[in-house]
Amino acid sequence: MDREVHSQAYTKSRLGRWALIAVPYAWLLLFFLAPFVIVFKISLSEVVVSIPPYQPVIDWANGLAGVLDTARQWSFDNYIWLTQDAIYFKAYLSSLQIALIATAITLVVGYPIAYGMARAPKAWQPTLLMLIILPFWTSFLIRVYAWIGILKNEGLLNQVLMSLGLISDPLIILNTNAAVYIGIVYSYLPFMVLPLYSSLEKMDGSLIEAAEDLGCPPMKAFWQVTIPLSVPGIIAGCFLVFIPAVGEFVIPDILGGSETLMIGKTLWVEFFRNRDWPVASAVAVVLLLILVIPIVLFQRQQEKQREAA
Amino acid sequence: MAKKPIGPVRRAFAPWEDPNAIPFIEFRNVTKRFGDFVAVDNLSLSIYEREFHALLGGSGCGKTTMMRMLAGFETPTEGQILLDGQDLAGIPPYKRPVNMMFQSYALFPHMTVEANIAFGLKQDGMPASEIKSRVDEMLRLVKLEPFAKRKPHQLSGGQRQRVALARSLAKRPKVLLLDEPLAALDKKLREETQLELMTLQEDLRMTFLIVTHDQEEAMTVADRISVMDHGHIRQVATPGEIYETPNSRFVAEFIGDINLFSGQISEVNENDARLFCTVLGQHIDIQGAGKVTAGSNAAFAIRPEKVRISLDKPEPSNANVIPGEVWDIAYMGDVSIYHIKIAETETVRAVVANTTRLVERPITWDDKIWLSWDRDAGVILTK
Numbered sequence A: 001m002d003r004e005v006h007s008q009a010y011t012k013s014r015l016g017r018w019a020l021i022a023v024p025y026a027w028l029l030l031f032f033l034a035p036f037v038i039v040f041k042i043s044l045s046e047v048v049v050s051i052p053p054y055q056p057v058i059d060w061a062n063g064l065a066g067v068l069d070t071a072r073q074w075s076f077d078n079y080i081w082l083t084q085d086a087i088y089f090k091a092y093l094s095s096l097q098i099a100l101i102a103t104a105i106t107l108v109v110g111y112p113i114a115y116g117m118a119r120a121p122k123a124w125q126p127t128l129l130m131l132i133i134l135p136f137w138t139s140f141l142i143r144v145y146a147w148i149g150i151l152k153n154e155g156l157l158n159q160v161l162m163s164l165g166l167i168s169d170p171l172i173i174l175n176t177n178a179a180v181y182i183g184i185v186y187s188y189l190p191f192m193v194l195p196l197y198s199s200l201e202k203m204d205g206s207l208i209e210a211a212e213d214l215g216c217p218p219m220k221a222f223w224q225v226t227i228p229l230s231v232p233g234i235i236a237g238c239f240l241v242f243i244p245a246v247g248e249f250v251i252p253d254i255l256g257g258s259e260t261l262m263i264g265k266t267l268w269v270e271f272f273r274n275r276d277w278p279v280a281s282a283v284a285v286v287l288l289l290i291l292v293i294p295i296v297l298f299q300r301q302q303e304k305q306r307e308a309a
Numbered sequence B: 001m002a003k004k005p006i007g008p009v010r011r012a013f014a015p016w017e018d019p020n021a022i023p024f025i026e027f028r029n030v031t032k033r034f035g036d037f038v039a040v041d042n043l044s045l046s047i048y049e050r051e052f053h054a055l056l057g058g059s060g061c062g063k064t065t066m067m068r069m070l071a072g073f074e075t076p077t078e079g080q081i082l083l084d085g086q087d088l089a090g091i092p093p094y095k096r097p098v099n100m101m102f103q104s105y106a107l108f109p110h111m112t113v114e115a116n117i118a119f120g121l122k123q124d125g126m127p128a129s130e131i132k133s134r135v136d137e138m139l140r141l142v143k144l145e146p147f148a149k150r151k152p153h154q155l156s157g158g159q160r161q162r163v164a165l166a167r168s169l170a171k172r173p174k175v176l177l178l179d180e181p182l183a184a185l186d187k188k189l190r191e192e193t194q195l196e197l198m199t200l201q202e203d204l205r206m207t208f209l210i211v212t213h214d215q216e217e218a219m220t221v222a223d224r225i226s227v228m229d230h231g232h233i234r235q236v237a238t239p240g241e242i243y244e245t246p247n248s249r250f251v252a253e254f255i256g257d258i259n260l261f262s263g264q265i266s267e268v269n270e271n272d273a274r275l276f277c278t279v280l281g282q283h284i285d286i287q288g289a290g291k292v293t294a295g296s297n298a299a300f301a302i303r304p305e306k307v308r309i310s311l312d313k314p315e316p317s318n319a320n321v322i323p324g325e326v327w328d329i330a331y332m333g334d335v336s337i338y339h340i341k342i343a344e345t346e347t348v349r350a351v352v353a354n355t356t357r358l359v360e361r362p363i364t365w366d367d368k369i370w371l372s373w374d375r376d377a378g379v380i381l382t383k
């Protein structure tokens, strides 16, 4: 009898757990897997001038036979095409490079901010946190556009530098990779600062005291104790910046120039300018495959974190 | 200056009795305020080289604050702290020849036990082979050899405490500050470690300042004890003096168990005195009462183990004798504590060694008995 009650409770709790897990899974299925399947299917078709601009189109009227009939016409030609034109490979590589450099800059800029926040008086911390999140209240697009006003030749930055007499000719920043870096660092800074802050804030201040007590000067203690203990925050922050930065389109499009090669832009060009949906889809699928590696690594790291805690 | 002998004979070490001895650590009128709160109040204390000094006091009385000031983590609001004649003001913690074992352990979570212990040695640029042998020695001392490669979160509370102890000892600092170093250890391990600490302190000629809540521990390890209360030091003396001649009711009640009889000094004769106890309605004779004046209010204090009980009235020749009735008996194993009712609202505690088996207890509940003690068995407290 005792066992029965126990097993009943067990079944119940298992059911409850399944219901709980089902919600995010349903969400992923609906908004991630389904669009992916559609994009993947398009990437296997061939471009035509029609609506929709690709074929074959599944003939649902014929039921399963129609679907099979369409499937017979699918091919990986678009993927082969991606390897034949060097532009795609270059764009992927350049995206990874820009994302990597931008992530490194974001880390260097974000760390002191997070450190300062974690060390600030407890009463100020919610306000500082608020200030970090505040930019999210305005549209991302508008904020990126605003940078044009700052960075252009007769923009705010050049005016200030010139009136201070620091430079005589305006710096050309807009429409260069430098502007793209500025844009990415600015836009993704909160994603770096927040995980860094949360790992620094958790740190026990007496550890630094212990290090100093044992003869370690503060600067050295920072490298030997603070940095190693904030590694989980560093990793999380870097992934959160790197992953979306690789596929970034808006920032290179608005702030970058002709030299700026990023896969997001390539994708846009294929999709809207060339109206080549199948190739654009293939580009997107490959991008996703490239990003799956860091995403899986990130998930692993998060899990390890949770286990350690 | 009295030289401390090597070996177990510690009694000859008493530099505080030598007026020419120079203190090694000196707190001079130190006050520490946190906002309006006074944590340490105009406190002066001298600790001598190679002394094992214990700070004893209730929670929040300022013990940790004193250590943190000595280690350099807090700056005194007023006053000076000197180490070996040098004013410590302005010297950062990492340059002080002082190591501290933190009450919270403060072990580095990302380092193994080994690396934690080696941390301080590495800062000094000690050669790797020497570090290795020192770390091994420390691991042996705290009996953690099998755990060298573990991280702190894989250890029990007591094991972590021992790592913290080993880490603070590893550098063999001139002064070691131990903030409740053994609180998380079981009795046996604690007693063993106490002995190890004493041996180590003797061998390495270090000066130890220890905080403990365990009076027995303080009595065992310390050369001298400071009893603290609300940022003040109430008494600084050897364990024996603190126990046998406390200078105030606070110290008497704080250390060990004590019976107090309030009253008025009725007679003073050189070093002897007579106190009239109102509750008893009887006089108590005291030999070696010290400086007291007739007519002043005072209390007579006597430890329970110095009170005898008997069924027959003892000869009052050289003793104080009071009638009473057994109210309660607390059996502690080695001893029994008798609560003897001497007045309507007053009981006296007497400790009797259990020299016989329980069944044969000669004095039992509700027995009418006699309490007695020698005239020099207790002290007069005026504060």
Ligand SMILES: Nc1ncnc2c1ncn2[C@@H]1O[C@H](COP(=O)(O)OP(=O)(O)OP(=O)(O)O)[C@@H](O)[C@H]1O
Pocket: B034, B037, B039, B057, B058, B059, B060, B061, B062, B063, B064, B065, B066, B103
């Ligand atoms: N940074 C601080 N800010 C404000 N008050 C403090 C601070 N540090 C200590 N105090 C206060 O000073 C008093 C003494 O603290 P301290 O830590 O020295 O006590 P303690 O004697 O070590 O006590 P325990 O035996 O509980 O460890 C306490 O009342 C404490 O609240």
Ligand SMILES: [Mg+2]
Pocket: B063, B064, B065, B103, B179
């Ligand atoms: Mg304390």
